[in-house]
Amino acid sequence: MANRLEHETSPYLLQHANNPVDWFPWGAEALEVARDQQKPIFLSIGYSACHWCHVMEHESFESQEIADYLNANFVCIKVDREERPDLDQIYMNAVQLLTGHGGWPMSVFLTPELKPFFGGTYWPPTASRGMPGFDQVLRAVVDAWTNRREMALQQSQILTERLQSIGAGTTETAEIAPGRVDMAVKQMEQSFDERNGGFGQAPKFPHTMNVDLLLRHYVETQNDHSLKMVLTTLNKMAMGGIYDHLGGGFARYSVDAKWLVPHFEKMLYDNALLVSNYVDAFRLTKFPRYAQVVRETCDYILRDMTDELGGFHSTEDADSEGEEGKFYVWTPHEIHKLLGDETVAQRFCAVYDVTESGNFEGQSILNLKQPLAQFAELLQTSEDELAEEMANARQVLFNARCDRIRPGKDDKILTSWNGLMIEAFAKAGAALDEPRYLEAAKKAARFVLEKMTDSNGRLLHTYRHGQAKLPAYLDDYSYLASGMFALYEATFEATWLEECERLTQVAIEHFYDQDGGGFFYTADDHEALIARNKDFYDNSIPSGNGMAALVLAKLGKLVGNTEYLRLAEATVAAGADVLEKHPIAAGQLLIAYDFLQSSTEQVVLAAEQDDPSLPQLICQLQTQYRPRTLLAVHIGQSQPSPLLQPLLAEKTPLNGEATVYACENFHCQAPVSATSYLAQ
Structure with a gap:
């Protein structure tokens, strides 16, 4: 029999709908049962692509x-962390305080008051592999709740107060000493892997x-090592197994330092x-x-991760047919059989590191051990000829892989992640002069604005079916908002700037802290939880405050x-x-700070x-990397958006020729021809 999760939309929750565990989704019913029965809550948080x-x-x-x-002993609640990142933030902080580390699946035991x-x-x-068994953990928690409840409640109160303190952020200083960006760069230099790129060792x-x-x-200082760290990292990632050499796109991370597995x-x-x-x-x-x-x-995102209505799906699993990576790995026998031509097959195996012994559990993950130019030299052929041969292979x-059983996909559409992908497609479309990518960005933007916005103009977080x-x-x-700004920069259609x-x-009205500054993660009318967080640290995604600050600064x-x-x-x-003590951990906030402090050219x-x-x-302007330049276009006698009226007023082409007006530091230079x- 299905449990209460059968009525949910999250693929992760639906995966658990037929468990014998009497799962509740997070909500009033579960919390009321816990309070009425005075049972502890077992809160399990994960996501659909999570192997463990x-x-x-x-x-x-x-x-x-x-x-x-x-x-018998708990009210069991299952949560998709991608649907409820607010809960995930709070209780991940708790697990890290309790154990010194975190991760998923996350398993937390709460009082009926959610502490x-x-x-x-x-x-x-x-019990196995040096870890206690889940059965032992459950018995120990029940024993503590039954026989030492007062101690458990005291622990929960102490933890909750600490979580509230973490969520509010510390404000020991509002002064940011000069050189924060340089300090962060020095910290990166200390952890930079000169051989393999990236920062730190495994997992990377x-x-x-x-x-x-x-x-x-690099643009600001011409520091060659800053550029080297970027180029080495991007080159090695694009060569490694973390990159899908057949279908495009990157996996979550590498379990080794070489970006191989x-x-x-x-x-x-x-x-x-x-x-x-990469743009x-x-x-x-x-x-x-x-x-x-x-x-x-x-192209991978358009082909495999785009909903027919235009939104972008969330994740693809690591596993297919119950095995991690099975969809992606190869043997020499498969390569030779598919390619037919013995010489081409041998070259492909040499170039992409496909061997009899394999590099992953007896099979091979495609990767480039050296750039294609070096292989061409070894094989005594031209790089162009080898590139064409490898592309055909x-x-x-890829066509053969399409017949394999694909990994599972979480096809829910999240507003936040769609915002990031809208920005990426907008930038790619502009930089590569590729209309398909611009159209994908626009279609996704329209989808979110039309289908993921309520009658009051407030955004909704998730959409599925x-x-x-x-x-x-x-x-x-x-x-x-950042995606909308990028769409404006890519198209110069004012409607996107107006949406930004x-x-x-809306974010200022409902999320901004008028007393302490910065933005809370949840709105002022959000469900009351045990803490209301402000996030300044980046995780795998930028901090909300860092992104909000940069959007405000650009606007x-x-x-x-x-x-x-x-x-x-x-x-x-x-x-x-955060910027004083751990600048490397708050890159997005540091980018916003740097942008605010620097001279910005309005062109x-x-x-x-x-x-x-x-x-x-326009193409020439958009193919340049100028992170401290903001662009606008005024065509003919068109009436500009009221937002842009102060910037565009009286800026017309001189003598019928395209003209550039450049302003910086509150003064404008004389207009010059665009050429x-x-x-x-």
């Missing part, structure tokens, strides 16, 4: 014996916000953030390989709104302690409607 979540489900939540014990008193992550069903994650910061730092799940947000990194690096360096990675990744293997629900969080507003400002205004400087700049500065100041391109050079001029400006 699947393992714990199979081992423990499908066990009738464990389920019977849980049902945590014990927790952890994965436990095997019985894409630190996309830090890559963004390093690119900006990925944790095979693919997340929408990673791919969005990495596309943005910026391409704009700066013009390396064709970066454009290729952008195209292949965007990859297409054959025709149902949008759950009040949106700060990430939803700040990421989507509208979303920003404020583009449209001349000093109130937006004041709020941006106050938001950064609210995270001053207006004015041209006649029928100017035949206009598309090419002269671009030649500088």
Whole structure:
């Protein structure tokens, strides 16, 4: 029999709908039962692409014996962390305080008042591998609740007060000492892997916000090592097994330091953030390989992760047919059989590291041990010929892989992650002059604005199969606003800038802390939880405050709104302690701070409607990497949006020729022809 999760929309919750555990979704019914029966709550948080979540489900939540014990002694609540990141933040902090580490599946025991008193992550069903068994943990928790409840309640109160303190943030100082960006860069240098790229050792994650910061730092300082850290990291990731060489797109992280063996799940947000990194690096360096990675990744999202209505799906699992990575690995026999031509097959295996012994559990993950140019030299052929041969071979293997059983997909659509992908497609479309990507960004933006917005103009967080629900969080507003700003920069259609400002205004009204500065993660009319958080630290995604501050700073400087700049500065100041003590952990906030502190050029391109050079001029502007330049276009005698009226007023083409007006530090230079400006 199905439990109460059968009526949910989350694929993760639906995966547990037939467990013998009497799961409740988070909501009034479960909380009321816990209070009425004075039972502790067992709160289990995970997500659909989480490998160890699947393992714990199979081992423990499908066990009738464990389920019977849980049902008799606890109110069991299952939560999808991607649907309820507010709950995940609070109780992950609790687990980290209790154990010194965190992760998923997350297992937390709460009082009926929702205060945590014990927790952890994965436990095997019985003691093994040096870990206590889940059965032992459950008995110990029941014993504590039955025989030492007062101690458990005291522990929960202490933990809750600590969580409230963490959530509010510390404000020991509002002063940010000069050189925070330089300090963060030095910290990155200390952890940078000179051989393999990336930061730290295994497991190795894409630190996309830090890559963004390093690119900006290079442009500002011409520090060659900052650029080297970026290029080495992007090159090695694109060569490694973390990148899908057949279908495009990146896996979540690498379990080793060389980017070889990925944790095979693919997340929408990673791919969005990495596309943005590779677009910026391409704009700066013009390396064709970066454009290729952008195209292949965007095409992967369009092909496999885009809903027919335009929104982007969330994740693909690591597992298929119950095995991690089975969809992605190869043997030499398969390669030779599919390619037919013995010479081509041998070359492919040599280039992509496919061997009899394998590099992953007896099979091979495709990866490049060295750049294609070096292989061409070894094989005594031209790089162009080898590239064409390998591209044809990859297409054959991709077609064959399409007949395999795909990993499971979480097809819910999240506003926040869609905002990141909208921004990535907008940037890719502009930088590569690719209309398909711009249209994908627009279609997704329209979808979210039409299908994931309530009658009051407030965003909803999640959508699946025709149902949008759950009040949106700060990430939803700040990421989507940033995506709208990027769409404006890519198309110069003022409607996207107007939507950016509208979303920003809603965020200010409902999330901004007028007393302490900065933005809360949840709105002022959100469900009351035991803590209300402000996030300044980046995780795998940018901090909501860092993104909100950057959007405010860009908007404020583009449209001349000093109130937006004041709020941006106050938001950064609210995270001053973080920037003082751990700048490397708050890259997005540091980017916002750096943008606020730096000189920003506002560039207006004015041209006649029928100017035949206009598309090419816009393309030239958009293919440059200029992170401290804000662009606007004024065409003919068109009436600009009221938002842009102060910036565009009286800026017209001179002598019928496309003209650039550039302003910086509150003064404007004399207008020059667009061709002269671009030649500088």
